[in-house]
Amino acid sequence: MTRNILDIHTHHAGAIDALIAVDARLFNPQPGLWYAVGYHPWNEVDTLTDNDFDTLERCARHPQVLAIGETGMDTRRGASLDVQASVFVRHLMVAGSLGLPVIVHCVRTAQEILARRHKARLDHVTLAIHGMRANERVARTLIEAGCYLSYGIHFNPAALAATPPERLLIETDEGSASIDDVATAVAAAMHLTPQQVKRLAAANASRLLSLPD
Helix, strand or coil, X not given: CCCCCCXXXXXXXXXXXXXXXXXXXXXXXXXXXXXXXXCCCCXXXXXCCHHHHHHHHHHHCXXXXXXXXXXXXXXXXXXXXXXXXXXXXXXXXXXXXXXXXXXXXXXXXXXXXXXXXXXXXXXXXXXXXXXXXXXXXXXXXXXXXXXXXEECCCCCHHHHHCCCHHXXXXXXXXXXXXXXXXXXXXXXXXXXXXXXXXXXXXXXXXXXXXXXX
């Protein structure tokens, strides 16, 4: 199968040229598709067991799985931040052991995300912050920590302007906007063409996911 990823984060089953995020317990890979597996911080992560993390690691070894996630932390929804942090670190441990990047859900928790990764001595695990809507200051903090930033149809223009071209990703998530719509919106803000944005995002996704040229 040819691996060509443009949309770095979607929950739309059957998405082509995309990385489809699924709950590891529901992983049912279909031919020709690519996946990230994990446990979303909104989904009762306080009930996860060691068996669930065994499932995560087993699924992560499947050849159609290219990343862990989405996982992360959210101040507005989900279990306590301590629980979310513990679950996030366990995802990082799986990713670190398998050499995979992590797709991160990060809502007002950028400093905590980075601090937890550092405390766990997992700074070598590459993070892709999905649905990036934070401000320029947060964007710069994440970039300095080696993160990729993934933008959807809604974003902070100053944060996008601060994002180096080599760290730019694009996504559709759960929205109705197509990846072409997202590329057009991002291109307008960056004074590029949609095709240029697509080429950048696809090249960056290939690097992030260690895809062959």
